[in-house]
Amino acid sequence: MKHFKLALLLSFIxxxxxxxxxxxxxxxxxxxxxxxxxxAIERARKLGARDVEINSFDGTRLRxxxxxxxxxxxxxxxxxxxxxxxxxSPLGFVPFLLAHGYDVLTPDSREHGLSNGDIATYGLLESxxxxxxEKWVVAERHPSRIVGLGESMGGAILLQSLxxxxxxxxxxxxxxxxxxxxxxxxxxxxxxxLGPLFAKTALRPTIEVGLLWAQMRYDQPLGKxxxxxxxxxxxxxxxxxxxxxxxxxxxxxxxxxxxxNLNIAVWIVPGAGHTGAYxxxxxxxxxxxxxxxxxxKDDSQKxxx
Numbered sequence: 631m632k633h634f635k636l637a638l639l640l641s642f643i644x645x646x647x648x649x650x651x652x653x654x655x656x657x658x659x660x661x662x663x664x665x666x667x668x669x670a671i672e673r674a675r676k677l678g679a680r681d682v683e684i685n686s687f688d689g690t691r692l693r694x695x696x697x698x699x700x701x702x703x704x705x706x707x708x709x710x711x712x713x714x715x716x717x718x719s720p721l722g723f724v725p726f727l728l729a730h731g732y733d734v735l736t737p738d739s740r741e742h743g744l745s746n747g748d749i750a751t752y753g754l755l756e757s758x759x760x761x762x763x764e765k766w767v768v769a770e771r772h773p774s775r776i777v778g779l780g781e782s783m784g785g786a787i788l789l790q791s792l793x794x795x796x797x798x799x800x801x802x803x804x805x806x807x808x809x810x811x812x813x814x815x816x817x818x819x820x821x822x823x824l825g826p827l828f829a830k831t832a833l834r835p836t837i838e839v840g841l842l843w844a845q846m847r848y849d850q851p852l853g854k855x856x857x858x859x860x861x862x863x864x865x866x867x868x869x870x871x872x873x874x875x876x877x878x879x880x881x882x883x884x885x886x887x888x889x890x891n892l893n894i895a896v897w898i899v900p901g902a903g904h905t906g907a908y909x910x911x912x913x914x915x916x917x918x919x920x921x922x923x924x925x926x927k928d929d930s931q932k933x934x935x
Contacts, residue, residue: 651839654818658852659749659844661714666743670718677724682735686762688755691746693717694737694763697724703731704774706767707923708760708798710784711736712805712905713750716743722908723779726916732923733771737763739787751850752783752810753790753857760791764798775799777923781905782806782879785870789857789887792864799926802919803857804871805879805905808886810855811837813879820877858887861894868894869922873902873910895922 679695686692694717699705707727709720717736724734739756740747750756760778767776777800780788785803792801807813814837819829829837841853861868870888872881881898888894897918902910 647835647839650836652843654814654836655840655843655847655852658814658840659751659848659850661741661750663742664714664716666716666718670721673721674718674724677721677728682737682766684762684766686740686755686759690740690755690759692737692740692759692762693744694735697728697734697736699728699731699733701731704772705732705923706735706771706773706776707732708735708737708763708767708776708778710760710778710780710788711739711742712782712784713752714742718743719781720779720784730920732777733773735763735767739784749848749850751855752852753787753855754850754852756787757791757794757860760787761795764796768797774928775923775926777801777926779919780804780806786855786857789868790855790860792866792868793860798866799928800867800923802869802871802922803884803887804907805873805876806857806870806883806887807879808856808858808883810852811841812883812886814840816880858890861887861891864891865893866927867922867925869918870894870896871899871907871915871918872896873899873904873906875902875906876904878904 674695678697682696683691683693709723711717711719717738720736727734738745740759741750764776767773776798778788778798779802781804785806788801789803789806815829816826818833818837819826844850844852870884872884874881884896888896899907899910908915
């Protein structure tokens with residue numbers, strides 16, 4: 631009887647880890663879409679937005695807005711939104727970028743907004759989507775310079791895109807995670823209010839089962855997602871921004887990313903929460919972002935294919 635009870639307990643624990651891991655994986659891959667409000671559309675139209683769309687490398691239809699600066703400098707900024715958000719999230723950045731001569735592209739990430747896609751992969755597929763948008767910009771606008779700014783998941787996608795066929799001249803990532811595995815532990819600890827240490831120990835099998843499920847069911851190795859490794863050999867100017875009050879993605883993630891490339895600058899913003907740097911310190915935000923963008927070389931054309 632004693633052995634039976636022990637076997638029953640172990641079976642229950644095993645079932646818990648498997649079921650909870652699969653559940654978390656499915657929740658992470660299949661995100662609810664936030665609708666684009668009419669108010670946001672009207673705001674974008676006032677800024678001159680026009681609808682744009684492309685087919686990505688795998689045929690997925692991606693959509694976004696393109697804003698044209700009246701200064702004709704040839705500079706273009708690509709703005710990437712966070713998890714569960716859409717192209718309306720970066721609208722606050724558009725006016726100051728237009729004022730400084732940057733055209734602006736705000737795409738919906740795959741499986742977000744009005745873009746198609748079956749799953750969100752946190753950079754595995756999306757980083758290649760960024761390259762497709764870069765090629766579209768080159769073909770349509772013939773820019774002198776293309777730069778990128780991403781928030782949260784968008785920041786992580788942006789950093790991962792730098793490892794491949796990127797033609798970006800500079801990049802700014804606000805509140806990026808260092809690796810998917812690390813943020814998964816952090817997020818699970820936050821959900822349960824038990825902290826990341828508990829998630830990394832008692833709930834480690836849950837995370838690992840979830841990562842295995844994503845690999846086996848969808849052929850997506852989420853456990854290999856690591857922006858910190860993607861930046862290791864990147865030579866363009868990179869600025870990481872993080873609020874010191876960020877309880878969603880702790881600022882240690884940005885510090886860890888920067889540790890993999892000594893040329894990366896980090897700005898920890900006092901009093902700012904998750905992706906709250908612009909609201910907390912708007913003048914300094916604009917100055918630092920534009921400084922990084924302007925320090926990039928005007929060589930976006932060379933990587934066009």
